[in-house]
Amino acid sequence: MTDTSETFLQTTRTSYDAIAKDYAARFPAGGRHPLDHALITVFAELVTQAGPAPVADLGSGPGHGTALLDELGVPAFGVDLSPAMVTLARGTYPQLRFHIGSMTSLDLPDATLGGILALYSTIHVPDTHLPAAFAEFHRTLLPGGHALLAFQTGADPGHLHLPERFGHEIDLDYYWRTPDQITGLLTEAGLDLVATVRREPSGEETHARGFVLARKPGGGA
Template identity: 45%
Template sequence: MTDDLTRTSETPTALRATADAYDAVATLYADLARDALDGLPLDRAVLAAFADSVRDAGGGPVAELGCGPGQTTAHLRGLGLDAFGVDLSPVMIGLAREAYPELRFEVGSMDALDLPDGTLSGVLSWYSVIHAAPEDIPGYVAEFRRVLAPGGHLLLAFFESEGGPVTPFDHKVTTAYRWPVDEMAGIAREAGFVEIGRMLREPGEDERFRRGHLLLRLAPQG
């Protein structure tokens, strides 16, 4: 993997805008996110289920794609996974490396990962596809499939639309989307994933929207 994302005119405008938006708020975001899981037992439970699933399947490298300042990657490592992080924002990656120098963090884009086919045992996308345009989500999920070994596991977390259609909203950093859980599950199924389970969590005291989580397994080939 490359250490830096070179932003040129060839970099898609939407990706560049998202990276710039997170660069601008990275320090504040890192401060707010550092202890984000402490008061969220259901979120910790679904991460633990993901970790157990990866270990039960034989273990192996796990990538958190869209890792931000690295706190969830570090949580995965604490659960016994060989986890590393990738993020589009160079400033976020710098903060992650500073906070967790023992872990590996790289700059990169989830839609074009610098990884060989079938090299990962797990992929975590923890609210990292929320800014992608709806028509781009199948491409992201296809890239997750490409880098996963057969039988590998994917955990998707996103804002759920509570029975409505895919809906944009004014995320504090840049425009994001809420998804019907069945529609997100259908995209994963079309890409070759089998659903293991799902968890819907109602918004907490300081949250606006319901949260969706899908635990998936890539169907073995043959």
């Protein structure tokens, strides 16, 4: 059972349950920026080279990232805090596995994942809880496993609270962080930096996008 004792877990879950269908319609499969797609492809190549271990798509939402990994030949499954999102993903991609869960407390054994994908999902985790999430990344990754994070970024960290989206009443917090901030926390969790990328806003985006690729030490070259 998912632990929702923390207030931010409760509000994030309830908010995404409320907007799940509208969110999926607003962000359809195939709507990803080409650079985002290219970085996910590189991530898929890295975890494939390391071996056949599964990859967890944390904050999988409607399941599009999980499905892309599957298309790229990666054995992937999705984890999301919102039961409504998990239901949508299962309906859209019935051949794939999706589970309800939180990245701050993963119901997964130690050292079993070949990779972790976290696309715009750490943005709802408060600063005080990010170390716990990244400790879970380190715990569940195999030595040599990779993690790819994508998030909104800017010159300085920031925070936004939204009480409404898509016409629904919600209680959702967004945090944008610098790549250096994310890299520092991943390093403290025991992961090594592989690369950082910054993409400028495109289309209706209001913030630049940051990407951090990290690796758990060990497992050969």
